[in-house]
Amino acid sequence: MASGRAHDRATLLFSALLGVSAAVIWGLDSGLVAAAACVIGGLWLSPDLDTHSNALRRWGPLRGLWWPYRRLIPHRSVWSHGPLIGTGLRLLLLLGWWSLLSALTGWPTNAGLPQMILWLEQQPQQAIALVIGLEASAWLHLVLDGDPWPVEWAQRRRR
Ligand SMILES: [Zn+2]
Numbered sequence: 571m572a573s574g575r576a577h578d579r580a581t582l583l584f585s586a587l588l589g590v591s592a593a594v595i596w597g598l599d600s601g602l603v604a605a606a607a608c609v610i611g612g613l614w615l616s617p618d619l620d621t622h623s624n625a626l627r628r629w630g631p632l633r634g635l636w637w638p639y640r641r642l643i644p645h646r647s648v649w650s651h652g653p654l655i656g657t658g659l660r661l662l663l664l665l666g667w668w669s670l671l672s673a674l675t676g677w678p679t680n681a682g683l684p685q686m687i688l689w690l691e692q693q694p695q696q697a698i699a700l701v702i703g704l705e706a707s708a709w710l711h712l713v714l715d716g717d718p719w720p721v722e723w724a725q726r727r728r729r
Contacts, residue, residue: 572714574624581612584710585703592699600699607703608710615660615704617711620650635667651715657708 572580585608593601616625619636620643626633639660643649650656672678690697 572716574618577616577618577711577714578613578624580710580714581609581707584706585609585612588703588706592702596695596699599693600695603696604699604703604706607700608707611657611704611707612711615657615707617646617651617656617660617708617715619660620647621645635664639663646715651712653709653712654705657705661704 585605588608589601589605591601592604614625614628616623619625620640626636626640629635639650643659648655649659
């Protein structure tokens with residue numbers, strides 16, 4: 571399993587490579603979106619938010635937002651480190667906090683949402699680059715953790 575610093579360095583290097591690749595395939599805007607999404611995914615939305623990690627520290631005073639995630643999800647379980655499901659759950663938790671904030675402040679829950687959906691519809695390549703960047707950072711993390719996921723989880727279940 572790689573250290574936090576190794577994860578961070580690999581994330582930055584991989585984000586650059588992903589950004590250049592996406593820029594060559596789809597253009598500069600999509601390359602920048604993919605690289606930024608990968609950096610954010612790797613440094614702030616890491617699967618390791620399920621433990622005291624560099625990613626968790628980066629949230630500063632807002633790190634309490636991840637308390638339920640840390641309490642409910644065992645470290646390195648399929649729910650935090652599973653492909654697609656981990657990223658999906660982390661985004662869902664942020665959406666949940668956003669909804670709670672909206673309910674408490676009276677701010678419309680969908681504030682900014684129509685604009686975001688419109689942007690995604692108008693920029694499908696950048697929307698795909700965003701999703702790929704976020705998920706690629708999680709896959710990089712899993713590879714560096716040394717999880718041959720299905721094998722390791724199957725072994726854990728048998729124990
Ligand atoms: Zn991990």
